[in-house]
Every structure is written in C-alpha cells, then in structure tokens.
Amino acid sequence: xxxxxxxxxxxxxxxxxxxxxxxxxxxxxxxxxxxxxxxxxxxxxxxxxxxxxxxxxxxxxxxxxxxxxxxxxxxxxxxxxxxxxxxxxxxxxxxxxxxxxxxxxxxxxxxxxxxxxxxxxxxxxxxxxxxxxxxxxxxxxxxxxxxxxxxxxxxxxxxxxxxxxxxxxxxxxxxxxxxxxxxxxxxxxxxxxxxxxxxxxxxxxxxx
Numbered sequence: 001x002x003x004x005x006x007x008x009x010x011x012x013x014x015x016x017x018x019x020x021x022x023x024x025x026x027x028x029x030x031x032x033x034x035x036x037x038x039x040x041x042x043x044x045x046x047x048x049x050x051x052x053x054x055x056x057x058x059x060x061x062x063x064x065x066x067x068x069x070x071x072x073x074x075x076x077x078x079x080x081x082x083x084x085x086x087x088x089x090x091x092x093x094x095x096x097x098x099x100x101x102x103x104x105x106x107x108x109x110x111x112x113x114x115x116x117x118x119x120x121x122x123x124x125x126x127x128x129x130x131x132x133x134x135x136x137x138x139x140x141x142x143x144x145x146x147x148x149x150x151x152x153x154x155x156x157x158x159x160x161x162x163x164x165x166x167x168x169x170x171x172x173x174x175x176x177x178x179x180x181x182x183x184x185x186x187x188x189x190x191x192x193x194x195x196x197x198x199x200x201x202x203x204x205x206x207x208x
Contacts, residue, residue, distance in 0.1 A: 062110035
C-alpha cells in the first residue's frame with residue numbers, strides 16, 4: 001500500500017482550490033493540480049477516488065459548518081418561551097444573523113468555489129439543506145405559537161420553501177459578485193427588512 005507523505009494532502013488541497021477557482025469544476029485538471037503541488041495524480045487518487053471527491057473535500061466542511069451554525073441559531077430561538085417568541089423574533093435575528101455573514105466571509109473562497117466554480121449536485125445539496133433547516137424552523141414556530149398562517153391558507157409548505165429558497169439565493173449573491181464584507185452586510189440587512197415585512201403579512205392575521 002502506498003504511504004502518504006506528510007503535508008502532501010494540504011498542498012494538494014491548496015493547489016486544487018486555485019485550479020477550481022481559476023478554471024471551474026468541469027475544466028479543472030487533476031494533472032495540473034498534481035504538478036503544481038509537486039506531486040502526481042497517483043497521490044490524488046490515494047486520497048480522493050475522483051475529481052468530485054477532491055472538490056467536495058474543499059467545500060463540504062464550510063458548507064456543513066454553515067448549516068450547523070444556522071441550525072444551532074434557529075434551535076436556540078426555539079428554546080425561548082413560546083409567549084416571548086413573537087416579540088423577540090426581530091431582535092434575535094438582528095443579533096444572530098451577522099454571525100452567519102461573518103462565517104461566510106471567513107470561508108469566502110470555499111463558498112465561491114461552491115457557488116460559482118462547482119459541481120452542480122454539491123450546490124443543489126447545499127441549498128436544499130439550508131432551505132430545509134430554515135423552513136422546518138418556520139413550521140415549528142407556527143405550530144408552537146399557534147399561528148394560523150397555515151390553516152388560514154396564507155402560507156403553504158410550498159410557499160415557505162419558495163420564500164426561503166429565494167432569500168438564501170439572494171444572500172449568496174454577495175459571494176457570487178465578490179461583494180466587500182461591509183457592503184454585503186448593508187445589502188443583506190436591507191434584504192432582510194424587505195423579507196421581514198413580507199413575512200409579517202403571512203404571520204399576522206387578516207383580522208388584525
């Protein structure tokens with residue numbers, strides 16, 4: 001069995017990131033990656049069975065980390081007493097959401113790889129996971145607080161999915177367009193205010 005040399009994996013990942021960012025997933029060359037790393041294609045195949053596995057090794061930790069951060073953020077909101085959730089929803093989001101933006105920018109290259117240079121299934125899986133986490137929290141909020149958005153017909157699971165998908169697709173445009181952090185923060189804050197106003201028309205009864 002071939003022996004792994006210390007430091008080779010890190011160098012291969014570094015060169016793979018450069019190659020994927022430069023040429024995209026489809027046109028990235030494993031030969032070029034190996035040459036830039038001062039290694040061989042065999043060294044890649046010892047660690048990763050194919051190009052997709054190498055690519056996923058670069059983007060999956062950051063993608064999973066963001067999903068876990070969002071899940072934790074939303075679960076902590078659910079721990080707030082039900083009678084207080086309506087009142088503190090906006091302030092809780094205002095306090096916690098910047099952490100998501102900071103995380104994205106701390107792993108900017110990985111999200112750039114995922115969203116613009118990537119393998120289609122990886123992007124779809126990531127967006128599906130993010131939206132599922134978000135919509136599940138929305139549905140639990142409605143159930144826990146006794147909100148009538150579902151029974152009244154103002155919201156359906158399909159609409160909740162559509163709205164969440166549209167929001168996160170818009171959020172990640174700051175990465176797609178290489179927006180500076182401060183500019184991204186300002187744009188996302190405005191986008192959140194826009195969506196929050198729309199959600200109020202769903203959460204609030206027509207009788208109010």
